[in-house]
Structures are given as C-alpha cells and as structure tokens.
Amino acid sequence: MTNFLDRIRSAPTGLAPLALLALLSIAPAPGLGAQASAVSVTNAWVREVPAGRKTTAVFLVLENSGPTERAVVSGSTVVADTLELHEMKREGGMMAMSPVQRIAVPAKGSVELRPGGLHLMLFGVRQPLAAGDTVPLRLVLDDGSRIEVRAEVRSMRPMP
Amino acid sequence: MSAASTGWRRAARWVSAIALGGVLSAACAAPAPAPGGDFTLTDHHGEPFHLASTRGKVVVIFFGYSMCPDVCPTTLSKLASVARRLGDQRDLVKTLYISVDPERDTPEVLKADLEYFPLDALGLTGTREEVDRVVAQFGAEYRIVPTPESAGRYAVTHTTTLYVLDQGGRVRLTFPYEATTDEIVTGIRSLLGPADAPEEGTRR
Ligand SMILES: [Cu+2]
Numbered sequence: 001m002t003n004f005l006d007r008i009r010s011a012p013t014g015l016a017p018l019a020l021l022a023l024l025s026i027a028p029a030p031g032l033g034a035q036a037s038a039v040s041v042t043n044a045w046v047r048e049v050p051a052g053r054k055t056t057a058v059f060l061v062l063e064n065s066g067p068t069e070r071a072v073v074s075g076s077t078v079v080a081d082t083l084e085l086h087e088m089k090r091e092g093g094m095m096a097m098s099p100v101q102r103i104a105v106p107a108k109g110s111v112e113l114r115p116g117g118l119h120l121m122l123f124g125v126r127q128p129l130a131a132g133d134t135v136p137l138r139l140v141l142d143d144g145s146r147i148e149v150r151a152e153v154r155s156m157r158p159m160p
Numbered sequence: 161m162s163a164a165s166t167g168w169r170r171a172a173r174w175v176s177a178i179a180l181g182g183v184l185s186a187a188c189a190a191p192a193p194a195p196g197g198d199f200t201l202t203d204h205h206g207e208p209f210h211l212a213s214t215r216g217k218v219v220v221i222f223f224g225y226s227m228c229p230d231v232c233p234t235t236l237s238k239l240a241s242v243a244r245r246l247g248d249q250r251d252l253v254k255t256l257y258i259s260v261d262p263e264r265d266t267p268e269v270l271k272a273d274l275e276y277f278p279l280d281a282l283g284l285t286g287t288r289e290e291v292d293r294v295v296a297q298f299g300a301e302y303r304i305v306p307t308p309e310s311a312g313r314y315a316v317t318h319t320t321t322l323y324v325l326d327q328g329g330r331v332r333l334t335f336p337y338e339a340t341t342d343e344i345v346t347g348i349r350s351l352l353g354p355a356d357a358p359e360e361g362t363r364r
Pocket of ligand 1: 057086087097098119120121229
C-alpha cells in the first residue's frame with residue numbers, strides 16, 4: 001500500500017516539487033480566512049541572548065480595540081524551538097514562573113507583558129540575539145486570527 | 161571613636177537601611193540570630209569557592225537559576241548598575257549568584273550568564289546537598305515545580321532576596337526583589353564607609 005506522500009517521493013525528481021505544490025494548494029492557506037484582528041501589539045522587545053544561553057523572554061503591550069475580549073493562545077518564532085505564554089508571580093518572598101493557557105486582552109482594553117509579570121518565553125533559542133536585532137514573532141488569538149510582531153532585541157547591560 | 165559610639169552608628173545604619181529597604185523579610189526584621197555563615201561551593205570556573213575568601217569585601221548574595229529569563233537577569237543587571245554607581249568602590253564588593261538548579265546549572269552554563277554583565281560576580285553551584293545547606297543557612301527557600309506542559313520541564317520557585325554581608329561575612333542587610341539601584345547603593349555604601357577612608361576593621 002502506498003500513501004500519497006510515498007507517491008510524491010517515488011515520483012521523478014523533477015515532478016516532486018510540482019506534486020508538493022499541488023498538495024499545498026489543496027489545503028486552505030493559513031491566515032487567509034482570518035479577518036483583520038482587533039488586537040494589536042506595540043513596544044515589543046526581547047532580552048538580549050548572549051552566546052551559551054538558550055532561553056529568553058519577550059515583553060510587549062497588547063491592545064484590543066474591539067468590543068469582545070480576545071486572548072493570545074499560542075505563538076511561534078523562527079529564532080527558537082518553542083514560544084510559551086508564561087507568568088511570574090510573587091509568592092511571599094519568592095518568585096514563581098509558570099506557563100499559562102491564555103493571555104486575555106479585555107474588550108477596549110490592553111494588557112502589558114513586562115518583567116516580573118506576564119511574558120512570552122522562548123526555549124531553545126537557536127542563535128545569539130544581539131541588541132538592535134529584530135525578532136519576528138507570530139501570535140495566535142482565540143478567534144484564529146494571527147498577529148505578526150517584530151520585537152526589538154534590547155541589552156540587559158546597564159546604560160553607560 | 162569609642163566602641164559605644166561605633167555601635168550606635170552601626171545601629172543607626174541598620175535602621176536607615178531598614179527604612180530604605182522597604183518591605184523586609186520577617187527573618188531580617190526580627191532580632192533573630194543572623195543567618196549566613198561560611199560555606200563552600202563550586203564557582204563558574206569549576207574551582208572550589210569558600211565564602212571565607214571574601215573577607216574584607218562587602219558581599220552581595222542572591223539565589224536563582226539560569227533558565228529563568230526574568231528575575232535573575234534583572235537582578236544581575238541591577239547589580240551591574242549598582243557597581244557602576246559605586247565607581248572606585250566597586251572593587252570592594254563581590255556578587256555571588258547561587259544556583260538552586262544545580263542539575264542544569266553547570267559551571268559552563270553559569271559562565272555564559274555571568275560574563276555578559278560588567279560585574280565582579282561569581283556563579284556558584286554544587287551538589288544538591290551543598291546548595292540546600294547554603295539555602296538553609298541564609299533562611300532562603302526554593303521549590304521545584306514540575307511543568308510537564310512546558311519545554312522547561314520544571315520551574316524553580318525561589319527566594320529573590322538580596323543578602324548583603326559586611327567585610328566580616330555577617331549578613332547585615334537584606335533587600336527585596338523590588339529594591340531600586342539607589343537603595344542598594346546606599347545600603348552598600350553604609351557598610352563600606354567613606355570612599356576615601358575604609359572603615360576600621362576592614363582588611364584588604
Ligand atoms: Cu518564563
């Protein structure tokens with residue numbers, strides 16, 4: 001028994017890309033059906049990642065101009081293996097970091113991701129990120145819409 | 161200067177430091193036996209480190225782990241600002257960052273974190289037992305929290321207090337995570353004494 005992918009692989013090499021193209025065009029193009037989101041992002045930045053470090057955090061402000069609460073439910077970036085939604089919380093004299101399912105953005109309101117609170121956490125950062133670099137991120141909302149974000153890498157060293 | 165007036169001056173510093181520190185941990189505010197004491201761990205160069213080797217310096221200690229993308233870099237960044245503000249006196253201060261995640265925080269991992277910051281700091285790690293002993297000595301706390309849904313696998317909830325030791329190795333001040341650079345600089349200066357004349361009893 002051969003499935004469709006096997007047939008693509010066994011096709012003459014010149015035809016394989018064409019077959020793959022045909023396959024892709026059957027699937028609905030991602031993002032095509034999604035309407036423009038009422039949620040926008042400003043002031044997105046990433047902590048600089050020195051060589052040898054594999055994790056970092058992203059901070060930004062989410063604004064919802066619409067009449068309905070929306071929530072960020074996931075995201076991704078080409079510079080890291082995983083993007084997760086996280087929150088730092090005070091527990092007495094301790095700080096706790098935990099993953100969260102969603103980051104809600106109230107109707108006609110905003111939410112700030114900032115040090116010591118909500119953040120996007122990047123695991124498995126693939127290359128050092130230097131101050132001034134720009135990191136592309138994609139956030140997915142609970143209504144299926146996506147937001148493309150460009151986050152600026154900022155130094156953690158004190159200003160001279 | 162008489163011993164009594166020195167004692168009084170020290171007490172006054174304590175009070176002002178408490179006022180500056182804002183919210184202080186109960187362990188510090190209470191007149192309980194001072195926490196701390198000597199310990200031995202492994203530094204980020206892989207060498208044994210004895211706290212006793214820092215006598216004569218003001219020592220700033222905090223606990224953390226390097227997977228944490230927030231608290232620990234924020235603290236190191238703040239302490240680098242403190243060092244800058246201390247100017248020439250920065251050489252009289254040593255920062256120690258003690259990992260509460262020794263399984264992941266090998267000396268090499270700590271090195272990457274520490275070399276980024278312009279700060280005279282050592283990252284310290286050890287066996288779980290060694291680290292636990294130091295945590296207990298300082299009245300700090302940490303808790304490993306499994307996060308199976310996360311690529312991090314587990315997070316470490318930990319005390320974020322800064323402990324400031326005087327030149328004799330005694331814990332003299334503590335600062336909460338929210339303390340500002342100014343507050344920490346003022347606290348450290350109170351232990352260093354005037355910039356031009358090191359405090360009596362200071363060994364260098
Ligand atoms: Cu996180």
